Amino acid sequence: MNLEKVIFGFFVLLAATLNFGFFIGDIDNPALHNIYELFAALAVSLIATVLKFGDRTQIGAVHLATSLVADLQLVAAGVVWIWASEISASGMTAAHTASVVSLSGGALLANLVSVVLLVIETVTFHRG
Amino acid sequence: MSNPLLIFWAQLFGHREPARRVPARAYIESSSQASSTILLVMRRMRAPLITLIVIFSVSVVGLTLIPGIAPDGQPARISLFEAFYFMSYTATTIGFGELPWPFTPAQRLWVTFSIYLSVVGWAYAIGSLLTLVQDRSFRQALALRRFTRKVARLREPFLLMAGYGRAGELLAKAFDALGQQLVVIDESSDRIDALDLGSYHADIPGLVADGANPHHLSAAGLEHSSCAGVLALTNDDETNLAITMSAALLRPDLPVIARTISTPIAERMRAFGTPAVVNPFDRFGEHLHLALHAPASYQLLTWLEAGPGGELPERGRPPTEGRWVMCGYGRFGREVTADLRAADLEVTIIEPAEPDAPEPGVIIGDASEPGVLAQADLPSAVGLVAGTDNDTTNLSMLATARRLNPQLFLAARQNQPTSAALFKAMQVDALLVPTEVVAHEVYAQISTPMLWRFIQEMPAQGDRWAADLIQRLRDNCGTALPALWKIKLDREQAPALGGWLAEGRVPLGDLLRSPEARERRLRVVPLLLLRGGEAVLTPAAKTVLARDDELLFAGQGSERRELESTLVVDSTAAYVLFDQHIPASWVWRKLSRKNPAPSTLDDRGSMTTRRR
Numbered sequence: 182m183n184l185e186k187v188i189f190g191f192f193v194l195l196a197a198t199l200n201f202g203f204f205i206g207d208i209d210n211p212a213l214h215n216i217y218e219l220f221a222a223l224a225v226s227l228i229a230t231v232l233k234f235g236d237r238t239q240i241g242a243v244h245l246a247t248s249l250v251a252d253l254q255l256v257a258a259g260v261v262w263i264w265a266s267e268i269s270a271s272g273m274t275a276a277h278t279a280s281v282v283s284l285s286g287g288a289l290l291a292n293l294v295s296v297v298l299l300v301i302e303t304v305t306f307h308r309g
Numbered sequence: 310m311s312n313p314l315l316i317f318w319a320q321l322f323g324h325r326e327p328a329r330r331v332p333a334r335a336y337i338e339s340s341s342q343a344s345s346t347i348l349l350v351m352r353r354m355r356a357p358l359i360t361l362i363v364i365f366s367v368s369v370v371g372l373t374l375i376p377g378i379a380p381d382g383q384p385a386r387i388s389l390f391e392a393f394y395f396m397s398y399t400a401t402t403i404g405f406g407e408l409p410w411p412f413t414p415a416q417r418l419w420v421t422f423s424i425y426l427s428v429v430g431w432a433y434a435i436g437s438l439l440t441l442v443q444d445r446s447f448r449q450a451l452a453l454r455r456f457t458r459k460v461a462r463l464r465e466p467f468l469l470m471a472g473y474g475r476a477g478e479l480l481a482k483a484f485d486a487l488g489q490q491l492v493v494i495d496e497s498s499d500r501i502d503a504l505d506l507g508s509y510h511a512d513i514p515g516l517v518a519d520g521a522n523p524h525h526l527s528a529a530g531l532e533h534s535s536c537a538g539v540l541a542l543t544n545d546d547e548t549n550l551a552i553t554m555s556a557a558l559l560r561p562d563l564p565v566i567a568r569t570i571s572t573p574i575a576e577r578m579r580a581f582g583t584p585a586v587v588n589p590f591d592r593f594g595e596h597l598h599l600a601l602h603a604p605a606s607y608q609l610l611t612w613l614e615a616g617p618g619g620e621l622p623e624r625g626r627p628p629t630e631g632r633w634v635m636c637g638y639g640r641f642g643r644e645v646t647a648d649l650r651a652a653d654l655e656v657t658i659i660e661p662a663e664p665d666a667p668e669p670g671v672i673i674g675d676a677s678e679p680g681v682l683a684q685a686d687l688p689s690a691v692g693l694v695a696g697t698d699n700d701t702t703n704l705s706m707l708a709t710a711r712r713l714n715p716q717l718f719l720a721a722r723q724n725q726p727t728s729a730a731l732f733k734a735m736q737v738d739a740l741l742v743p744t745e746v747v748a749h750e751v752y753a754q755i756s757t758p759m760l761w762r763f764i765q766e767m768p769a770q771g772d773r774w775a776a777d778l779i780q781r782l783r784d785n786c787g788t789a790l791p792a793l794w795k796i797k798l799d800r801e802q803a804p805a806l807g808g809w810l811a812e813g814r815v816p817l818g819d820l821l822r823s824p825e826a827r828e829r830r831l832r833v834v835p836l837l838l839l840r841g842g843e844a845v846l847t848p849a850a851k852t853v854l855a856r857d858d859e860l861l862f863a864g865q866g867s868e869r870r871e872l873e874s875t876l877v878v879d880s881t882a883a884y885v886l887f888d889q890h891i892p893a894s895w896v897w898r899k900l901s902r903k904n905p906a907p908s909t910l911d912d913r914g915s916m917t918t919r920r921r
Contacts, residue, residue, distance in 0.1 A: 217370065220389055224366035231359050235352025263390045 192229040193299050196251065197292035199225055204289050208282045209275035216262060219285060223255040226288070229295070240302055247295045254288035349450065353441050357434035364430040368423030369396050375416050395420075400427035449517075453528060456516040460530040463514075465490050468755065469529055469536055471520035471552050472543030473500045475726050476568065478507070479748035480540070483616035485509045487756060494518045494529045496543070521551035523559065531559055540751055541567040541584075546574045557581035566754055568747045570640060587750045589743035590641045594648035596746075597720070600739065601627050601652050603772035609779055610764060612790055614749035616756075619790040621783065625738055627718050631691030632657060634682075636706050638671070641722055641741075642696045657685050675702075679709050692718035696741075700728040707735055759795050759861040762844055763837045770846055778834070778847055782863060785832040791863045793836070796876070798858045805875070805882040810856045815886060817860075818850025824871055824881045827888060831872055833864030 199222035206213030230248040233241065258281045265277035372392040379385035387395070391409055398405050399420065412420065441447055467490035470477055474495075481491055481504070493504055493515040504515040518525035520543055530536050539560075541552035546569045553567045558581070565584035569575050575586045600607040608624045615622070631654070635646050638660040649656050658671045659681060674681035687693070693710045695703040703721050710717055720739040723732050732740055754761045767775070782791075796802055798810055809815050817838075823829040838848040839859040845852070848860075862869070875885045883891045892898045 216389055217373075220366070220370065224362060227362050228359050231355050231362065234355055234358075235348045237348060266388065267390055 189229075189232050190299055192225060192232055193292075193295050196222060196226040196229045196248075197289070197296050200251070200255070200285060200289045200292050204282060204285050206282075209279045211273045211275075211278045214278060214282055219255070219258060219262065219281070222285070222288070223252070223259060226251050226255055226292070240298060244295060244298055247291045247298065251288040251291040251295070254284050254291065258282075258284035258288070349447060350438075350441055354434070354437060357430075357437040361430045361434050364423075364426050365396060365400070368400075368419075368426060369393050371419050371423065372396065372416065375413075375419050377410070377413050377416050380410050396423065396427070399424060400431065402428075453516065453518075456514050457528045459512075459514040460492055460528070460533060463490060463492070463530065463533065463535055466535050466537035467492050467530065467533075468538045468540060469494075469526070469531060470540045470542060471495075471526070471529075471548075472541065472568075473504055473515070474542065474544055475742075475744035476747040476751070477540075477542050478503070479745060480542070480751055481507070481509065481513065483748070483752050483756070485511055485513070486617050489756075492529050494520055494525060496520070519548075521548045523555040526552065526555050527559070531556060531563075536560065536563060538564045538566070538755060540755070541565065542747065542751070543568075546571050550574055550578055553578045553584050554581050557584065564755075566751050568751075570743070585754055587747050589741070589746040589750075590644040592746050592750060593641070593722075593741045593743075594644040597627075597645060597739065598648045598652055599768055600625055601629055601654075603768065603775060605772045605776035605779060606768050606770075609775045610767065611749075612779070612782075613760065613764065613793075614753045615790055616749070616752050617790060617792055621779070621788040621790070627738065628691035630654070632689065633692045633694065634659065634685045634687065634690050634710075635694050635696065636703075637695070637697035637722075639696070639698065641698075642694070645694055645696060645720075657690070659685055679713075682706065682709050682713065687713040687717065690714065690717065692720065695719070695721040697722070698724055700724050700731070704728070704731055704735060707737060757793060757795055757861065759837050759839060759859065760793055762839070763846065763861060766844055766846055774847075781834050785834050786864060791865055792869070793861060793863050794869055795859060795861045796872070798854060798856060798860070798876075803876040805877055805879045806854075807856075809882075809886065810854060813853050813855065815854045816850065817848055817852045817854055819886050820854065820875065821850075821872065822875075822885045824875055824885055827885055831864065831868045833862045833868045833872065835860055835862055837861040 199218060203214055203218040203222055226248065230245070230252055233245040233248050236242070236244065261277065261284060262273075262281045265271075265273050265281070269277070271277075369389065369392045372395065373386055373389050376384050376386055387409065395408060400423075468484065470481065470491050470493045472495055473481070473493045477493065477495070477500075481493065484491055488510070490511055491513050493501070493513055495501055495504075495515070495517065496519055498517045501515040501517050504513060507513075514529075516525070516529060518529070520526065520541065523531075526539075531539065539552065539556040541549040541556075543549055543552075549567045549569055553565050556563055556565045561582055565582070566587060567578050567584050568587050568589070569578065570588060570590055572588070575588060578584050578586050596607060596610070599610065604624050604626060608622055611622050612619060629652075633649055633654055634657045635642055635649070636659045638646070638658050642658070642660075646656050646658065660671060660673060661675045672681065672684050674684070687710055693706070695706045695710075697703055697706075700723060703723075707719055707721055710719065718739075719735075719737045720741070721732060721735075721737045722741045722743075723729065724743075726742075726744070729742075753764055785791075798806060800807065803810070806815055806820075817835060818830075821831045821833060821835070823831055835848050836846070837860070838845040838852065838854075839861075840855065840857075854860075862872075864872075875881050880891050883889045892901055
């Protein structure tokens with residue numbers, strides 16, 4: 182057992198699950214999408230990105246790329262949420278909620294790819 | 310360790326250091342890995358960055374969870390965005406105050422906690438980054454990367470110089486004056502700093518690296534297509550051997566020049582291809598031999614080897630018969646003694662250590678003691694060589710010897726560059742500075758192959774010839790050595806002479822006339838004519854030139870440009886060679902029909918049109 186692998190797998194999976202938790206539910210209903218869950222998804226996704234730094238393998242590079250995509254999508258979702266709730270006059274409308282959730286849906290796809298990569302890496306690993 | 314908890318414990322606290330340590334040598338090994346320095350930064354910044362993210366998230370979320378009171382008196386929490394904004398300016402010590410409204414004591418308690426937490430996080434992150442920048446291996450990797458990129462971008466032919474000692478510095482200056490690009494590696498960072506501080510016209514890439522490591526050599530451009538030669542000039546014979554070996558195996562086509570003071574090492578170097586091995590002691594012996602037999606030849610040799618701008622050295626007059634005293638019978642002493650004996654001179658040797666096989670005429674003792682020198686019977690000797698590897702000993706021997714016999718011819722070996730002023734003040738008649746011998750020798754071999762050919766064939770011409778040539782050089786170019794340059798009479802460099810060369814109508818003397826007034830002869834001295842591998846030294850004025858002849862000239866740059874215009878411009882060539890004025894343009898030439906040599910002009914006409 183390798184502690185580094187445990188932590189790495191934990192954060193990759195946690196980023197995907199949090200993202201999924203935020204994403205699930207009616208796309209235009211603000212009551213079904215907790216903003217704290219989005220925040221947690223973003224924070225965990227950032228940590229997962231940092232964990233992927235400095236890996237020279239090909240699969241490590243793809244890992245980092247998917248993580249960066251997820252970060253970008255989640256940051257975009259966060260910015261849309263701030264715009265809707267703090268700046269725009271109409272507040273969190275159904276349309277705003279839909280765009281926040283769909284952006285996080287894109288991040289979810291990237292996170293799922295990350296998880297698939299993790300599984301592939303585990304399956305192809307042969308000990309000596 | 311079957312208990313998972315124990316394993317977890319061991320993983321967590323047992324091997325923290327090895328898990329984080331990045332192998333320091335791994336990225337020095339090859340130049341391709343030098344590009345991964347950015348990955349190294351990221352890898353080492355993992356822990357601080359994660360700490361920072363966690364601290365930030367915890368403080369932001371905490372702040373939104375604690376209830377506050379809005380200006381209207383109603384309990385209200387601040388939003389995630391407000392909390393993020395507040396934490397951003399607080400954690401970065403900007404501190405705009407309590408926004409959007411004054412905090413409650415509960416919120417202030419949490420903010421106090423988060424401020425301390427975030428300061429620790431920032432300090433950790435910035436501290437790690439600074440440590441990384443200071444890290445020696447990291448800086449080395451950065452330097453290697455910059456150097457590799459610089460070398461890879463070189464587009465002109467360059468020489469790879471391993472070892473930037475005294476000889477390397479002298480050579481670098483001479484080559485820089487010639488416009489020859491160099492790449493330097495040296496083991497000592499002081500020497501690379503000296504290279505950076507040196508005032509060179511070109512930007513010479515330098516790297517602190519071990520020349521014996523082939524990876525470093527290839528980073529320095531050994532496998533680069535523009536690499537024109539390898540100079541192994543380090544102080545260590547083994548390293549020079551390793552460099553010679555790598556160069557011969559990786560790039561057999563490159564010329565290699567290696568320095569050594571040991572004959573066995575020289576033999577081992579010659580086992581790999583055909584490196585030119587320079588042994589300063591050996592060369593000094595040969596020079597001394599030449600100086601004894603042909604002072605003028607020796608004077609010419611040292612002048613030509615001194616590089617561009619070198620002052621004409623004085624002509625020494627060493628005694629050609631009589632007894633010499635050799636102090637110090639090490640490697641240097643043996644070489645010189647052998648050369649002196651080969652010149653039929655009697656040699657008395659003074660050696661502090663008892664040699665394994667006693668030889669005739671050897672006095673055991675420290676030559677710096679006046680009593681020992683007196684044993685050598687200096688008043689009846691004609692010359693003394695102070696050849697120990699200690700400058701102080703050499704100087705005191707010279708002083709004593711001069712007191713005992715002021716007429717002695719004094720030769721000395723200078724070991725440290727710092728002693729140069731002392732030896733100069735001593736006014737010795739012949740001085741060996743091994744590093745300078747190496748530098749001059751390498752310069753002569755590399756700068757133009759024709760100069761090397763000239764130097765090799767020169768001693769056979771005799772002393773009188775050398776004295777005449779020195780006089781000619783002085784008359785034409787002054788006492789500072791003029792630039793040496795070569796010209797090949799082919800279609801590239803001498804298009805104007807094409808047909809006349811084939812017909813044998815170009816004597817050297819007529820070619821060397823001024824394009825402005827052909828009565829004036831150009832102030833250049835032809836040193837060497839190379840025709841199909843045959844060399845003619847100082848070709849006479851009536852020598853008829855042929856196509857593809859190669860010539861080595863000595864002369865100032867302005868004279869060189871005049872000669873080059875003769876070689877390139879048709880009408881100038883016709884005037885200089887035959888005193889005929891022909892029109893420069895094709896139309897006027899056809900109209901005037903005034904041709905010095907009809908067949909050749911047509912030939913040349915078609916040749917020039919083909920060229921354009």
